Amino acid sequence: MRIKPKLRATSVATSIAAALCAIASATTFAQSNMSGKLLATGGVSAIEGAGGGGLATWALITGYGTDAQIGANAHFTAAKLRDYEFASTGVAVGFYDRLEISAATQSFNTKTVLIPISAGLKNYKLKQDVFGVKVRIFGDAIYDQDRWMPQISVGAQFKNNKDDSVIPFLNGALQSNIKNRSTDFYVAASKLYLAQSVLVNAAVRLSKANQFGLLGFEGPEGTGYKPSLEASVAYLLRRDLVLGVEMRSKRGNLRNSALNLSEQAAYDIFLAYFPTKNVSITAAYLDLGQIVGALTADRKQTGAYLSLQVGF
Amino acid sequence: MTKIIFTAFLAALLSSVGIGQSNTLYADLGAETGMTKIIASAVKRWEKNPVLAAQFKNANTDRLEKSLVQQICSITGGGCTYEGESMKAAHEKMGVTTQQFNALAEDLQLALSEHGIGSATQNRLIALLAPMKRDIVTP
Numbered sequence: 280m281r282i283k284p285k286l287r288a289t290s291v292a293t294s295i296a297a298a299l300c301a302i303a304s305a306t307t308f309a310q311s312n313m314s315g316k317l318l319a320t321g322g323v324s325a326i327e328g329a330g331g332g333g334l335a336t337w338a339l340i341t342g343y344g345t346d347a348q349i350g351a352n353a354h355f356t357a358a359k360l361r362d363y364e365f366a367s368t369g370v371a372v373g374f375y376d377r378l379e380i381s382a383a384t385q386s387f388n389t390k391t392v393l394i395p396i397s398a399g400l401k402n403y404k405l406k407q408d409v410f411g412v413k414v415r416i417f418g419d420a421i422y423d424q425d426r427w428m429p430q431i432s433v434g435a436q437f438k439n440n441k442d443d444s445v446i447p448f449l450n451g452a453l454q455s456n457i458k459n460r461s462t463d464f465y466v467a468a469s470k471l472y473l474a475q476s477v478l479v480n481a482a483v484r485l486s487k488a489n490q491f492g493l494l495g496f497e498g499p500e501g502t503g504y505k506p507s508l509e510a511s512v513a514y515l516l517r518r519d520l521v522l523g524v525e526m527r528s529k530r531g532n533l534r535n536s537a538l539n540l541s542e543q544a545a546y547d548i549f550l551a552y553f554p555t556k557n558v559s560i561t562a563a564y565l566d567l568g569q570i571v572g573a574l575t576a577d578r579k580q581t582g583a584y585l586s587l588q589v590g591f
Numbered sequence: 592m593t594k595i596i597f598t599a600f601l602a603a604l605l606s607s608v609g610i611g612q613s614n615t616l617y618a619d620l621g622a623e624t625g626m627t628k629i630i631a632s633a634v635k636r637w638e639k640n641p642v643l644a645a646q647f648k649n650a651n652t653d654r655l656e657k658s659l660v661q662q663i664c665s666i667t668g669g670g671c672t673y674e675g676e677s678m679k680a681a682h683e684k685m686g687v688t689t690q691q692f693n694a695l696a697e698d699l700q701l702a703l704s705e706h707g708i709g710s711a712t713q714n715r716l717i718a719l720l721a722p723m724k725r726d727i728v729t730p
Contacts, residue, residue, distance in 0.1 A: 317693055317700075345689035376689075425722040473718035476711050512601055517710045518700055524600045548600065 316343040316350070316376075318518050319553045320421055320471075323561045324354035324588050326491070327409045327436055328369035328383030331467075333563055333584060334527040334545055335509035336482040338432035338469035340373040340415055341381070342590055343556050349374055352590030354383075358565055360582035362575045364388040369409070379434075381411040387493045389445075392574045396448060405445060405493045411436040413467075420469040420478075429470035429479075436463045438492040446495045452537070453499050461487045461496035464504075476515040478523070483508060489531045490542060490570055498532030505530040513551075521551045529568065539577065543568025547584060561586040615668030616719075619712045620703075622669065623660065629699075629706050630659045636698035643694050646685060666719050678726040686729045696720065 321343045325331040330341025330352070342350020351372040358365040369383025385407045393400035413434035420430035440446065440459045450457050467482035485504040487496040507530050513523030525547050533540035549563035563584035570580050620626055634656055637643045664671035675681070696717060703713045 317697060345693065347688060348690065422721045422724045424718045473721060474715045476714045515710060515714065518704075518713075 316345060317421065318556060319515065319521055319551070319559075321350060321352070321373075321556065321559075321590070323551050323559050323586060324352055324356065324369065324371065324383075326356060326365075326367050326383070326385065327411060327438075328354070328367070328371055328381035329411045329413055329434065329436070330371055330373065330379055330381075332480065332511045332513070332523065332525045333549060333561060333565075333586060334547055335480055335511040335525040336434070336465055336467045336484070337480045337511075338415065338418075338430040338467040338482075339420055340376050340379045340413065340432070341371040342373040344373050344376060344591075346376045348376075350376075350591055352588050354586060354588045356584070356586035358582055358584040360565070360567065360570075360580040361578050362392050363390060363570065363580060371411075377415050379411070379413040381409075381413075383409045383411075385409065385491075385493065392571060393445070395574060400444065403444060405440070405442050407438055407440045407442075407492050409436050409438050409492075418468075420471050421473075424471075424473050429468040432467050432469075434465050434467065436465075437461075438463065438488065438496070440492055440495050442495070449494070449498075449533070449538075449540075453533070455497075455499045456502075457489070457495040457498050457533075458487075459495055461492065463488065463492075465509075467509075478511075478513045478515065478521075480511045480513075481509065486530070487532065488529075489533050489540070490529065490567075494531075494533065494540070494571075496532075500534045501530075501532040505532075519553045521553075522549070523551075524548050538574065539569070539572035541569060541572065543579070549584070557589060557591055559588045561588070616712070616715050617664055617667040617669030620663070620667065620708060620716065621706065623664070625706060625708075626660045626663055627656070629702050629708070630656050630663070632705055633699045633702035634659075636702060637695060640694055640698055643691055643698070646687065646691065663716070667716065678723050682727045683729070687727050689724070689728050692724050692728050 322330045322337055322339050325333060325336060329336055330339055331337035341352050344350030353370045356367040365387050367383050367385045371379055371381035373379045387405040389403045393403050413432050415432045418428045418430040438461055446457050463484055463486040465482050465484040469480045471478045484507050487504055489495055489498055507528040509527045511523055511525040513521050516522050526544055528544045529542040531542035545567045547563040547565045549561055551559055551561040553559045565582055565584040567580040569577055634652055638647045658675040661671050662673045665673040700713055
């Protein structure tokens, strides 16, 4: 019954991604060596596809386009956690250092975790599409070195969780009404303290998500928007090498239930390398906190994170 | 465990922000001898950069280099007085784009690297130059 809408959602994601790539390549690929922004200030790709760090959202617009150029990035990210595997693929286009549009598709492989629920759920993947838009409101994180005001952007991310097994199971078990779709809203601030070689980012996100949306939206502990915090601090070791830490709080709406579905904040420590403006590689040690603790010995989901980004 | 590493790293970073440099930036850039070489190398790069070349076609390279060294000396604690034109007056008819401004900065970074200036010192200099974008780039 749900096959049709799922197919439609997937093909929409794919065609938007294809269209973004086409726009991007048609408009500015020829100028890729002349891209405007300073190296590394294009950032890397967050797991939801937006320009930023891996976990924490930045106010910076993705890519190396200046106020007169278009920049774009495609990313592939994989994380291997103690009980799960995560992958994200997506594209983001920045227009005139003002507007950013992004699309990403996430896959969260539950490996053997769900076998106690049903043997058929071995290697079951929770999948989610995320479509994002971000607008720079004011401030300039990079040039305004003589002002205290950070760069401020606002954004929204529409999340479409395509799961048709785990969320219905949880709704049955918890007598709840967890949803498959929701939109997050955020305000992000970024400031580069260039004299100290430090980049600081903070964002407040309003979300109904459980585990980033991978376990749906809303639940027995809440149905409204809750604020969560994202922050990162990065040190520019070299022009092409950035070392930093990120944190992102998760509120969730599935606390106190039989399966121990409580969530904790996520953290990571990353090293991002920008050999050219067209490629970046980010490696991180990641801790996402407990995810379905009752089925994973209440372990924190720690592991390695690797992200490749290609763009201009 | 992660939280401890995270907090320690954060503390280290934030404390590094507060540490004052004992030398003037000008001294760390090699003072007059160092800066003269660095600016000469930067100007060579600007003249060869396809994004910038047109803006330097009619430049008096010798005068430009001397003026730039004096300006950097004046803003980095070198004790000079900058006698040249204001950034606004010097650039208002040039139609400089953000892309060109960034290309200038990147070539300067390359020139600084070429002369052995480390990233942290480079960033201290770029931090002083970055706000000049408002006067240099034509909106």
